[in-house]
Amino acid sequence: MRRAAVTVLLGMLVATPACAQPAAASPDDPYEASNRQMYALEDGLDRTILLPLAKLYHALTPGPIGQGIHNVLQNLSEPVVIINDVLQGRLKRAGRETLRLTANTTAGFVGLMDVATPAGLPRQDTDFGITLGRWGFKSGPYLYLPLIGPTTPRDMFGLGADTAMDPLNFVSYPDRVAVAVSKTVAGGLDLRDRSEAQLTALLADADDPYATLRSVYLQSREAAVEDNDSAPALTPLDIPPASQLTPPTGAEPASAAAEDASVAAPAAPPPAPGSIASVEHPDPDAPVVTARDWRPALAAGAPAGPTAGSAA
Secondary structure, three states, rough: OOOOOOOOHHHHHOOOOOOOOOOOOOOOOHHHHHHHHHHHHHHHHHHHHHHHHHHHHHHHHHHHOOOHHHHHHHHHHHHHHHHHHOOOOOOOHHHHHHHHHHHHHHHHOOOOOOOOOOOOOOOOOHHHHHHHHHOOOOEEEEEEEOOEEEOOOHHHHHHHHHOOOOOHHHHHOOHHHHHHHHHHHHHHHHHHHHHHHHHHHEEEOOOOOHHHHHHHHHHHHHHHOOOOOOOOOOOOOOOHHHHHOOOOOHHHHHHHHHHHHHHHHHOOOOOOOHHHHHHHOOOOOOOOOOOOOOOHHHOOOOOOOOOOOOOO
């Protein structure tokens, strides 16, 4: 999720903190002056109306109630995701999303429970704006609109197409208008409530929150178009060879210390041949010895090394 990020979430957010000093003009944002005005207007709407409503929604839908509503909203949006996966040529993903929709609608009690994610079918979000990007359409200039947030002409057209593709909007059934309005309102409040912590972490320490949000939104949308959600490659550690390592100041080199220790501690006399001490009894907890000096044994008249019958 993950997408990590913040693709559709930031595309549909409805509020941000007030902006700081304007940054340098961006070639992707030719309407920056008016966008910043809309950004400031949105901040006022958020502080006085949207955020209090989102907090009230959170208080009225505690714990599993809010999670169940969130799951139902996601399940209702799955048909649009499946259609876009097919239009993008991502047939395997479309198949997984179809299995996810089937599992959550049946075993998940019409989507109240997300049984697909624990079963290895996580949600893969997409929309028609990403579909247009996959088809080669450019995003166009960056826009910031009240009640929509950061967007582009391509994503605005994609939002309209997604609305038209939603079966709930073109299938005839009783109280269709009431269901559509309820879904839109609940979806907006649920998104605003769940995005609060993410927005705070993203913009709290930003010198220019407007420019930060613009950069994150544009980069995340292009990454979604390119399907570039893999983990970044880690830079290999450049560790110098042991011969180039310099010991700390005042520390004695290891070779010199070992030589002094060998001089200070005389070697223990070798065990007499045939004695119990001369028979090796390896300790399973002792470190593995890869070499042994047999010269003291030669001086005492013992064999030069272990033979086939030395352990007998």
